[in-house]
Amino acid sequence: MASLSLSKVRKSFGETHIIHGVDLEIGNGEFVVFVGPSGCGKSTLLRMIAGLESVSDGTITIGGRDVTTLDPSERGVAMVFQSYALYPHMSVRDNIGFGLRMNGMPRAEVERKVAEAASALHLTELLDRKPKQLSGGQRQRVAIGRAIVRQPDVFLFDEPLSNLDAELRVQMRLEIARLHAELAATMIYVTHDQVEAMTLADKIVVLRAGRVEQSGTPLSLYDDPANLFVAGFIGSPRMNFMRARQDENGVIRLTDYGNAEVSLSLGSSPQLGRDLLLGIRPEHFGPNLPVRLSVMVDLVEHLGGASYAYAGSGSPHPLTLEMREGRNVARGTVLETGFDPARAFLFDATSGERIR
Amino acid sequence: MSARSGQPGKALSLGLKHLAYLIIAFIFVLPLWWAIVSSLRPNSAIFADIFPFTPKALLPAPFTLEAYTGIFERGFGLIIANTMLVALVTMAAGLIVNGAAGFAFAMFDFKGKKFILSAIIISFMLPFEAIALPLYTVTQQLGWLDNIAALIVPSVANGLAVFLFYQFFSQVPKDYAEAARLDGVSWIDILLRIYVPLSLPTCISAALLLFIFQWEAFLWPLLAMPSQQFKVIQVGMAAFQQQYQTIWNQLFAVSVITALIPIALLLPLQRYYVQGLAGAGIKG
Numbered sequence: 001m002a003s004l005s006l007s008k009v010r011k012s013f014g015e016t017h018i019i020h021g022v023d024l025e026i027g028n029g030e031f032v033v034f035v036g037p038s039g040c041g042k043s044t045l046l047r048m049i050a051g052l053e054s055v056s057d058g059t060i061t062i063g064g065r066d067v068t069t070l071d072p073s074e075r076g077v078a079m080v081f082q083s084y085a086l087y088p089h090m091s092v093r094d095n096i097g098f099g100l101r102m103n104g105m106p107r108a109e110v111e112r113k114v115a116e117a118a119s120a121l122h123l124t125e126l127l128d129r130k131p132k133q134l135s136g137g138q139r140q141r142v143a144i145g146r147a148i149v150r151q152p153d154v155f156l157f158d159e160p161l162s163n164l165d166a167e168l169r170v171q172m173r174l175e176i177a178r179l180h181a182e183l184a185a186t187m188i189y190v191t192h193d194q195v196e197a198m199t200l201a202d203k204i205v206v207l208r209a210g211r212v213e214q215s216g217t218p219l220s221l222y223d224d225p226a227n228l229f230v231a232g233f234i235g236s237p238r239m240n241f242m243r244a245r246q247d248e249n250g251v252i253r254l255t256d257y258g259n260a261e262v263s264l265s266l267g268s269s270p271q272l273g274r275d276l277l278l279g280i281r282p283e284h285f286g287p288n289l290p291v292r293l294s295v296m297v298d299l300v301e302h303l304g305g306a307s308y309a310y311a312g313s314g315s316p317h318p319l320t321l322e323m324r325e326g327r328n329v330a331r332g333t334v335l336e337t338g339f340d341p342a343r344a345f346l347f348d349a350t351s352g353e354r355i356r
Numbered sequence: 357m358s359a360r361s362g363q364p365g366k367a368l369s370l371g372l373k374h375l376a377y378l379i380i381a382f383i384f385v386l387p388l389w390w391a392i393v394s395s396l397r398p399n400s401a402i403f404a405d406i407f408p409f410t411p412k413a414l415l416p417a418p419f420t421l422e423a424y425t426g427i428f429e430r431g432f433g434l435i436i437a438n439t440m441l442v443a444l445v446t447m448a449a450g451l452i453v454n455g456a457a458g459f460a461f462a463m464f465d466f467k468g469k470k471f472i473l474s475a476i477i478i479s480f481m482l483p484f485e486a487i488a489l490p491l492y493t494v495t496q497q498l499g500w501l502d503n504i505a506a507l508i509v510p511s512v513a514n515g516l517a518v519f520l521f522y523q524f525f526s527q528v529p530k531d532y533a534e535a536a537r538l539d540g541v542s543w544i545d546i547l548l549r550i551y552v553p554l555s556l557p558t559c560i561s562a563a564l565l566l567f568i569f570q571w572e573a574f575l576w577p578l579l580a581m582p583s584q585q586f587k588v589i590q591v592g593m594a595a596f597q598q599q600y601q602t603i604w605n606q607l608f609a610v611s612v613i614t615a616l617i618p619i620a621l622l623l624p625l626q627r628y629y630v631q632g633l634a635g636a637g638i639k640g
Contacts, residue, residue, distance in 0.1 A: 085535040099541065
């Protein structure tokens, strides 16, 4: 267990810059999730922490020790790969114990540690099998077992659930959460799935194009996104954005919805004439709320607990509305709905910055 | 009606097909068969049933093993042992050198890698005759002429074997090596305990390649061993033809043994050999 800090960490391949100066503090025992669209550099950043990619500039410290140029094995990290990377010619037992044996640990002690890890992960009956004879979830557990036996300071997970089917993903997600609670170890987890990020993380780090867009607790990101990207990325279904403009009197109006007036209490007024976007989450629509909208419903999805009505599909700014009551809305009908301006976020459409 | 009238025609065409197979198989096997048959006849009766040809020419009659006893009395056993020694040492050393080189090319990025790799690929496309003379000069200056090292050392590093290993190792997912590195496993253990077990077919292919290369070597042993104290099989075989007269049945016996030893080696490992060579192409 250890804290970890990244300071002005950069990665470039020649003229191509992958990571642009990332600063990050990760506390002891924290579960941190790096999330972002593919190509945002989240896996590269993880591999830099592991020591599998060199650091072009900046420093990485683990437990107060500068590990920037250390060999992967000297950093006290263990990694679970997306492919699991189980050695196909070795049994589960040998896969879990391989690293320990290669580092000269006595056979009996290796046996004991492997048995311990196996029982914690319900792998005891599978110890003599080869990876080929295991299901996806079992392979995943073996890969985690291999990380656990080394008792690392920091666990690294590189999209560990992306090869599993939906049901197993949920199950393994819970197992990883349970593991974190039991080991109380520092864990860094990379995913492109924001649901995994929301459910597992103590802290989410949203990355885009090699930059940290925002980091914080899942709810702080959800309730208080710093910019358009984070607002759109965190939350499922994603936040709705409606085009808005400020008129001469300083009033924000929704241009696509009959110039409906939205009275926001802003600390700073946006520059005159800028294109604005007003963000509102699907669950914050409802009848009898201050700002009234009427929308033409294109499609309705009933999920049981909630229903989603879709409007304006095909337009640049479609709407998704969550309905928990009054759900007998049909396609093609006009839905009278509204929202509370206190729930809305205002963004500059060009820069993506939040206007508070 | 039509189905019934179709039957004899079908049977006939099947019969014809198999007849064609038999003839083709016969043509292929004939030389080897004739060599075996001739090695089992007395020297005086070698050409007895050929002019004029009778089917008896394809049977070992009159039957005798004198050719085989004869060649071993003339020291053929030592020649086989010599060749085995050269081929097996080359094979063992070659697996280590070429495997390690292939691993380095697959795993590491270093300056001039592309250039060196191209040079290696070109090296196995060059005919041996093109390098025989420079190689002879180097060997002479090292004072290795008539020394067994002259036969083994130049054959250890084999471009085709390096390429085979490189091809295979670069297809193995990098995650294995990375996972092992995080576990603090040394590069040599990564090679020996992960990559080699995964590449067994490739290792066997490379081993057979190196073995057969030495087994079939003729020109180089002839040049490098001028005093002919240490003879290998191809050179020794040629000597059977020249010494005083051509003892045909002994020459055939030598040929049969020369051909059978690699076949005996290849047959049980054939599955791996084909897998290794074929896999190198498809997966790439």
